[in-house]
Every structure is written in structure tokens, then in C-alpha cells.
Amino acid sequence: MPVFLNTRDSDFETQFTTLLGAKREDSPDVDAVVAGIIADVRARGDAAVLELTEKFDRLTLTPETLAFSAEEIDAAVAQVPEAEAEALSLAARRIRAYHERQMPHDESWTDATGARLGWRWGPVDAAGLYVPGGLASYPSSVLMNAIPAQVAGVKRLAICAPTPDGVANPLVLLAARLAGVDTIYRIGGAQAVAAMAYGTETIAPVDKITGPGNAFVAAAKRRVFGKVGIDMIAGPSEILVIADGDNDPDWIAVDLLSQAEHDESAQSILITDDAEFGAAVARAVDARLETLERRAIAGPSWRDYGAVITVADLDEAAALSDRIAPEHLELCVADPVALSEKITHAGAIFLGQWTPEAIGDYIGGPNHVLPTARSARFSSGLSVMDFLKRTTLAQMTPEALRAIGPAAETLAKSESLEAHGLSVRARLDRLNR
Amino acid sequence: MPVFLNTRDSDFETQFTTLLGAKREDSPDVDAVVAGIIADVRARGDAAVLELTEKFDRLTLTPETLAFSAEEIDAAVAQVPEAEAEALSLAARRIRAYHERQMPHDESWTDATGARLGWRWGPVDAAGLYVPGGLASYPSSVLMNAIPAQVAGVKRLAICAPTPDGVANPLVLLAARLAGVDTIYRIGGAQAVAAMAYGTETIAPVDKITGPGNAFVAAAKRRVFGKVGIDMIAGPSEILVIADGDNDPDWIAVDLLSQAEHDESAQSILITDDAEFGAAVARAVDARLETLERRAIAGPSWRDYGAVITVADLDEAAALSDRIAPEHLELCVADPVALSEKITHAGAIFLGQWTPEAIGDYIGGPNHVLPTARSARFSSGLSVMDFLKRTTLAQMTPEALRAIGPAAETLAKSESLEAHGLSVRARLDRLNR
Numbered sequence: 060m061p062v063f064l065n066t067r068d069s070d071f072e073t074q075f076t077t078l079l080g081a082k083r084e085d086s087p088d089v090d091a092v093v094a095g096i097i098a099d100v101r102a103r104g105d106a107a108v109l110e111l112t113e114k115f116d117r118l119t120l121t122p123e124t125l126a127f128s129a130e131e132i133d134a135a136v137a138q139v140p141e142a143e144a145e146a147l148s149l150a151a152r153r154i155r156a157y158h159e160r161q162m163p164h165d166e167s168w169t170d171a172t173g174a175r176l177g178w179r180w181g182p183v184d185a186a187g188l189y190v191p192g193g194l195a196s197y198p199s200s201v202l203m204n205a206i207p208a209q210v211a212g213v214k215r216l217a218i219c220a221p222t223p224d225g226v227a228n229p230l231v232l233l234a235a236r237l238a239g240v241d242t243i244y245r246i247g248g249a250q251a252v253a254a255m256a257y258g259t260e261t262i263a264p265v266d267k268i269t270g271p272g273n274a275f276v277a278a279a280k281r282r283v284f285g286k287v288g289i290d291m292i293a294g295p296s297e298i299l300v301i302a303d304g305d306n307d308p309d310w311i312a313v314d315l316l317s318q319a320e321h322d323e324s325a326q327s328i329l330i331t332d333d334a335e336f337g338a339a340v341a342r343a344v345d346a347r348l349e350t351l352e353r354r355a356i357a358g359p360s361w362r363d364y365g366a367v368i369t370v371a372d373l374d375e376a377a378a379l380s381d382r383i384a385p386e387h388l389e390l391c392v393a394d395p396v397a398l399s400e401k402i403t404h405a406g407a408i409f410l411g412q413w414t415p416e417a418i419g420d421y422i423g424g425p426n427h428v429l430p431t432a433r434s435a436r437f438s439s440g441l442s443v444m445d446f447l448k449r450t451t452l453a454q455m456t457p458e459a460l461r462a463i464g465p466a467a468e469t470l471a472k473s474e475s476l477e478a479h480g481l482s483v484r485a486r487l488d489r490l491n492r
Numbered sequence: 493m494p495v496f497l498n499t500r501d502s503d504f505e506t507q508f509t510t511l512l513g514a515k516r517e518d519s520p521d522v523d524a525v526v527a528g529i530i531a532d533v534r535a536r537g538d539a540a541v542l543e544l545t546e547k548f549d550r551l552t553l554t555p556e557t558l559a560f561s562a563e564e565i566d567a568a569v570a571q572v573p574e575a576e577a578e579a580l581s582l583a584a585r586r587i588r589a590y591h592e593r594q595m596p597h598d599e600s601w602t603d604a605t606g607a608r609l610g611w612r613w614g615p616v617d618a619a620g621l622y623v624p625g626g627l628a629s630y631p632s633s634v635l636m637n638a639i640p641a642q643v644a645g646v647k648r649l650a651i652c653a654p655t656p657d658g659v660a661n662p663l664v665l666l667a668a669r670l671a672g673v674d675t676i677y678r679i680g681g682a683q684a685v686a687a688m689a690y691g692t693e694t695i696a697p698v699d700k701i702t703g704p705g706n707a708f709v710a711a712a713k714r715r716v717f718g719k720v721g722i723d724m725i726a727g728p729s730e731i732l733v734i735a736d737g738d739n740d741p742d743w744i745a746v747d748l749l750s751q752a753e754h755d756e757s758a759q760s761i762l763i764t765d766d767a768e769f770g771a772a773v774a775r776a777v778d779a780r781l782e783t784l785e786r787r788a789i790a791g792p793s794w795r796d797y798g799a800v801i802t803v804a805d806l807d808e809a810a811a812l813s814d815r816i817a818p819e820h821l822e823l824c825v826a827d828p829v830a831l832s833e834k835i836t837h838a839g840a841i842f843l844g845q846w847t848p849e850a851i852g853d854y855i856g857g858p859n860h861v862l863p864t865a866r867s868a869r870f871s872s873g874l875s876v877m878d879f880l881k882r883t884t885l886a887q888m889t890p891e892a893l894r895a896i897g898p899a900a901e902t903l904a905k906s907e908s909l910e911a912h913g914l915s916v917r918a919r920l921d922r923l924n925r
Contacts, residue, residue: 143903146899146902146903146906149896157609161611166593168593174857181837184836184837197907198903266869267870281717313915317912321909347914352908353909396887399885404617409887410885410886410887412919415919417913418886418893418916419884421899421912422899424603425611429884430881434721435883436617437616437720437881448868448869448872450837450840450841451839451858451873453843454843455847455851460846460847463856465579467853469575470632470855473631473663474630475785477784478780479753482750482848482850485743489740
């Protein structure tokens with residue numbers, strides 16, 4: 060049973076705080092193991108990667124077979140049924156079109172002193188995308204990670220995708236090809252992250268690593284942060300649906316289950332201003348759970364972390380939503396645009412009852428890599444910005460230096476940084492000669 | 493003596509790689525200590541913060557005196573000499589003008605299917621800025637951290653600035669006031685970072701923590717990353733100057749020393765196409781080091797990490813610069829704009845001989861919080877973007893769902909995510925009725 064809360068209940072605040080604070084993630088302390096794996100890959104390169112792949116994925120590789128060959132990719136891609144290939148291709152086109160609009164512009168201007176100022180954007184040279192193996196091997200995630208990198212202009216794109224027992228997902232290989240990925244290594248875990256960050260004899264190091272992964276991958280990304288850039292440390296998925304009574308309870312039920320089926324630690328919450336409707340949705344969830352293929356995952360998620368919250372009005376709903384700062388937010392209300400304007404913290408908003416969150420997972424265009432665990436308070440979904448960096452530019456003229464140099468010298472002296480001041484003073488003295 | 497390299501030397505590649513790989517940072521393993529401090533602050537709140545401040549800063553505070561009072565700030569600000577106050581005020585205006593241009597725009601459009609797509613930017617609710625105490629207590633850093641947050645629209649800004657033995661820097665307090673900071677806590681170290689991330693009885697938690705600090709502060713920021721956003725883990729400062737022979741050696745010498753004086757681990761490198769000029773700059777550095785106030789810091793930095801590299805031409809210089817990916821890059825050449833276009837990786841570029849790097853530290857306008865330790869390969873200086881986050885928006889119409897929904901359903905099935913597909917199918921079935 061999910062929890063049923065009502066903002067009118069006297070203990071609502073306590074219960075809501077408990078809900079917010081629920082620790083949904085197993086965080087096994089894998090950091091020591093991961094530190095050892097990273098040190099091993101740095102010290103022994105390919106040899107370490109091959110041994111660890113043998114150990115964890117039961118797969119014997121050589122430096123020559125670390126990456127899929129073009130023929131292997133061709134053969135796998137040829138197995139993909141046409142309908143799936145077309146759907147993936149449509150998704151790739153839409154995701155690309157959305158992300159192309161994110162490209163920021165360079166700026167350059169001259170200020171009143173004659174100083175020329177501005178900045179310039181450029182892509183990272185190389186990016187490495189982690190794609191989990193097994194159940195969570197999602198071709199859609201390949202598109203969502205690789206296309207922004209490609210749009211940003213990243214010259215070299217590599218994927219690490221473990222293939223436990225040698226089993227590869229043909230759709231993942233097709234997605235990689237659609238997204239312009241050059242090289243796909245069949246390795247995973249902390250060893251893959253270490254290899255991408257530090258390089259080995261066979262694997263060229265990259266500058267930025269993105270993509271989801273298990274606790275080992277997350278710990279490895281945290282450890283290599285600084286040596287390379289990383290995207291974020293993602294937690295279990297979440298959805299918050301705000302729905303008024305004028306919705307089909309079954310639609311909202313499957314929307315809630317579409318996150319619950321990801322992971323037993325996923326969280327699905329409904330906020331409604333109609334208690335009757337909330338109860339109807341809960342019944343519809345139960346009905347769907349009787350037959351849902353992944354009921355063994357979605358059931359525990361809904362039971363342990365699901366919630367139905369009844370509010371007095373939609374303003375209350377917006378305020379609670381901001382405290383949750385959900386990864387995904389569906390607004391199934393009469394005027395979803397008006398309600399969205401009251402929302403400050405959310406990774407992605409899906410407006411109106413014709414926009415199930417699953418559209419955003421696959422084909423809407425926006426990225427599905429989104430901030431979890433309340434991090435929408437301070438971070439954003441993946442975008443082309445993650446694969447770009449900015450260089451600031453400044454050019455003084457003698458006149459500009461004369462105008463603002465003395466203040467710089469004053470501040471340098473006040474910070475006891477004499478050479479800073481001298482570097483300005485030497486030039487001002489020349490001008491005053 | 494700094495190292496003198498020449499790209500014509502047969503062992504240049506080995507020597508350059510050694511220079512690139514030089515470990516300049518003491519990384520004492522403070523992580524266990526920091527983990528303990530964070531746990532203590534989470535468990536005991538104010539009491540822990542007060543005890544740790546007594547221990548490390550030799551300062552006895554109470555919950556009431558954790559923050560400076562308005563009267564204390566008034567009194568300190570009144571001590572600032574007028575020339576310094578005016579210089580700081582000019583710096584604040586110029587930094588604000590530059591950063592105001594960084595504000596990104598919201599986007600919204602309708603695609604060919606009728607789907608409405610876009611995104612929206614918004615500020616984090618609260619930001620906490622760390623300002624080191626002692627030697628590295630720089631008012632300019634207060635401006636560089638706080639003004640982008642203020643421009644982004646952050647509603648609540650707090651500073652943590654330790655005051656060892658109770659000694660505060662009046663200019664830091666003035667800078668905080670100029671930048672619109674509400675509250676200044678006189679605490680530092682890992683305990684300050686923990687207090688800002690998790691909150692205590694007196695200190696309200698923030699959503700984003702930025703600012704430089706020692707090894708304890710850096711380790712604490714790394715640990716609270718995820719609970720809150722952080723800017724970056726900054727290392728010792730660096731400058732690379734590319735200069736042709738048509739420069740005053742003394743100007744370049746003081747430019748190199750302006751980073752060397754920051755820290756014994758700072759690094760200053762000159763690349764020139766004129767070996768004679770390189771030797772003249774080295775002599776000018778030695779001459780300046782005889783009298784420089786901070787020669788005890790700048791001397792060891794130049795001796796241990798300084799380098800003068802002679803190249804055959806400026807194209808070679810640009811290629812080496814990209815391998816260094818410097819935090820600060822000065823281009824003192826005849827056509828600095830043309831040379832800058834050959835540079836891909838740099839935190840900030842200073843164009844031409846009238847633009848000493850120190851201008852950028854104080855008053856140019858661009859931010860002086862920049863990526864160190866080769867991280868300009870994948871990251872950018874601080875900006876208003878660090879205090880903003882993006883919410884993506886999608887709104888389908890029945891027609892749009894009919895156009896793209898079936899592909900989403902196909903992909904959901906291919907990923908064995910049945911409920912994802914059902915959430916689309918339920919709506920398509922209604923349309924087809």
C-alpha cells in the first residue's frame with residue numbers, strides 16, 4: 060500500500076517530511092573496492108581491464124576484441140526489426156532537433172573604455188558514454204547521451220557497454236551508430252570508468268564521462284571527477300503527477316507505474332485536489348499491477364515509496380511539488396501552462412493529459428537524463444552544455460588600461476599581491492612617460 | 493631555476509610530458525577527517541560547528557554570534573579607505589555588467605506535429621559562498637562568486653568566511669555588501685561546508701556551494717556534492733604566456749610572477765618563438781624576485797614549476813598550449829586575435845600586451861574563478877549558469893501523440909518497459925475509438 064496523505068491532516072507536515080526523507084537507495088560502501096579497481100587500471104592498463112571483465116562479466120577478451128568490430132556492429136544492427144529501427148531513427152531525429160536549439164552563442168563587445176570583452180564556446184575533444192548492461196541496457200539512453208555530445212561538436216565519442224556472458228543488445232549498437240559513436244567497448248563497471256578517465260594501451264582517454272550505472276559506476280565517476288568531467292550521480296527514477304479529478308484514473312495509474320517499473324527504489328507520487336479521484340487511481344494501479352510484466356519491480360516500488368497526496372487546491376500542489384523537486388512532473392490539469400508557471404524546481408515538466416512522461420523518455424525531444432533525488436533544486440538535465448566549455452576573452456587598449464588599471468592596482472595592493480599590481484603599473488608607467 | 497625547453501631538442505617530448513605531469517599539489521589524505529566533521533555537524537548542528545571553530549580558529553562563538561551583525565559589518569566597512577572602496581565598487585559594476593550578458597533565454601516552439609517544446613531557466617533558491625581566511629582572504633573572490641549568483645536571481649546568499657583568532661577582513665565584508673550577500677558567518681573549514689549543505693539550528697541550508705578553499709574544504713565539497721551543487725575543486729593557479737620577441741621582458745616577468753606569488757604550487761610558463769627573449773624574461777624574473785614582497789612564495793614556485801619553452805613558430809605554441817589547457821592564457825603577440833582562434837582549451841584568454849592577467853583578476857569583467865589542472869579541457873569558469881538550472885517542457889496534442897506515440901510505444905516494448913508503452917497506448921486507444 061502506498062501512503063495516503065492529506066494536507067488537512069494534523070500530522071501532514073510530519074508525514075510529508077518522512078516521505079521526502081525516505082532513503083530509497085541502497086548505498087553499499089563500494090568506495091574502497093572502486094579505489095582499488097581504479098588504481099589497478101591506472102597501473103596495469105589493458106591487463107587489469109581484461110582480468111576484471113573476465114571476473115565480473117564472465118567474458119574473455121583481448122586488446123583486439125575490447126571494442127566491437129565494424130563487422131560485428133553491422134551484423135548486430137542487421138538483426139534489428141524494421142519497426143524498431145524506424146522508431147529509433149525517428150527518436151534520434153527529434154532528440155537532435157531539440158538539442159540543436161540548445162547551442163549557445165559566442166559573444167563579443169566593446170565597452171565604454173574601449174576594452175573588448177566576450178567569450179567563446181567549444182566542445183570537449185572526447186567524450187565517453189557509459190551504458191549499463193543487463194536489464195538496464197537502454198538504447199534510448201545511448202541516444203540521450205550521445206546526441207547532445209554530437210550536436211556540441213565532440214570529435215571523438217566512445218561507449219563502454221558491458222556484455223555479461225558476451226550478450227550484446229543489437230539496439231544499443233544501432234543507437235550508437237545513429238548517434239555517431241566511433242568506438243564501442245564491451246566493458247563495464249568501475250574498470251570501464253577508470254579506462255575512459257586514464258586511458259590504457261588500447262583505450263584512449265576521454266575528457267568527459269556521462270551516463271547512468273550501478274553503485275560501482277557511480278563511485279568510480281565520483282572518484283575520477285576532476286581528472287575528467289562527469290555529468291551527475293543519478294539515483295533511482297521518480298515521477299510526480301499533479302492531476303485534477305477530470306482525468307481517466309487508468310491513464311494516471313500507468314503513468315505512475317511507468318516510473319515504478321524501472322526499479323524497486325523508484326518513486327511515484329500523485330498529488331490531487333480530489334480525494335475520490337486519488338482513491339480511484341490507487342485502485343487502477345492495483346488492477347494494472349495484477350498483470351503488468353514487471354509487477355515484481357513496480358509492485359514493491361509503489362508499495363514502499365508510492366504516495367497519494369490530497370491537497371485543498373492546485374496552489375498547494377505547486378508548493379509541495381517544489382519541496383519534492385521531482386525529476387519528472389506531469390501536470391494533468393485544465394490549465395497546465397498556468398500551473399507550470401507556479402513551479403520552480405523540476406527536471407522536466409509534461410504538460411496536460413496528452414503528454415505521458417514516457418513520451419519524454421523516448422521521442423519528445425528533451426533529454427531523459429534528469430536530476431534525481433531533489434537535485435533539480437540546483438541542477439539540470441543533460442544537454443549540449445555538458446559537452447561544451449567556455450573560454451572568456453578580454454583585450455585592453457592603452458586607453459582602457461588607463462581607465463581601469465589603477466583600480467586593479469589598488470585592489471592588488473589591498474590583497475598584498477604586489478606582482479599583480481606591478482604587472483599593471485609597468486604598463487601604466489609606459490603610458491605616462 | 494625554471495626548466496628551459498626547446499621543441500627542437502630530441503628529448504622535448506619527454507621533458508614536456510614530465511612538465512605536464514608534475515604533481516604540484518600536496519593532497520594530504522584528509523578525507524577521513526572531513527567525513528568525521530561532516531557527520532558531527534549533521535548530528536550535532538550548531539554545537540559541533542561552535543566546538544570546531546573554537547578548536548581550529550581559536551574563536552569562541554555562540555549561535556547568536558555565528559554571523560556578523562549589521563552593526564559589525566557597518567563598523568568594518570567604515571574602516572575601508574576610500575580609494576579601495578571606490579576600486580571595489582568599480583570592479584563590482586564591471587563584473588556585474590559582464591555577467592548580466594550571460595543570462596540565458598527561455599525557449600518555446602511548436603514543431604511540425606503540433607507538439608509544444610522548450611525549456612525554462614530559473615535560479616537556485618539559496619547559494620553559499622566559501623571565502624578562505626588568512627592569506628587567501630580575497631575580497632575580489634567575494635565579488636566573483638556572489639555577483640553571478642545575484643545576477644542569476646538567487647534569493648538568498650550566504651557567505652562562510654573563517655576569522656582565525658577573530659580577525660576579519662573589512663574589504664571582504666564590503667565586497668559582500670556590494671554583492672548583495674545577506675548573511676556572513678564567521679566559520680570555515682569542512683564544518684562550514686557541512687553546515688551550508690545540511691543546515692544547523694542557526695544556519696539555513698543552501699542548494700549550491702561555491703568558492704575556493706584548502707584541502708579540507710575541497711574534500712568537504714566533494715563529499716556534499718549531490719546533496720547540494722558545487723562549482724569545482726580548484727587547484728593551484730597557473731598562467732601560460734605566449735609572447736613573441738617584440739615585448740618588454742619585464743612586463744612578461746611580472747605577469748609570470750603575478751601567478752607565482754599566489755602559492756608555492758602555482759605554475760608560470762612562458763612559450764616564445766624567440767629563445768633570446770625567453771632568456772631575457774628569465775633574467776627579468778630573477779631581478780624582480782630580489783625585491784618582490786612575496787618572493788618567499790613566488791621564488792619557489794618559479795624555481796620548482798616555472799618553464800620557458802622555445803618553439804619554432806606560433807602554431808607550435810598554440811598546439812602546446814592546448815595540451816597544457818591553461819587556467820590563464822596571455823597572448824602577447826602581434827596578432828593575438830588570430831592566435832586565439834587556434835586555441836581550443838583555456839579558461840580565460842588575455843589578448844595583447846596591454847592586457848595583463850591581473851586585469852582579469854580584479855576588474856576586467858570576466859570571472860576569475862577558472863578551471864585549473866588541465867580541467868579547461870572539459871569545464872568553464874564560474875558564471876551565472878552555475879546558479880541557474882533548466883526545466884525542460886513538453887506538451888503533446890492528440891494529433892502530436894498520434895504522430896509520434898506509436899514509435900514511443902515500440903521503443904518501450906523493445907526495452908521491456910511495458911507500463912511506459914501502456915501509458916502511450918491508453919491514450920492512443922481513446923483517439924482511435
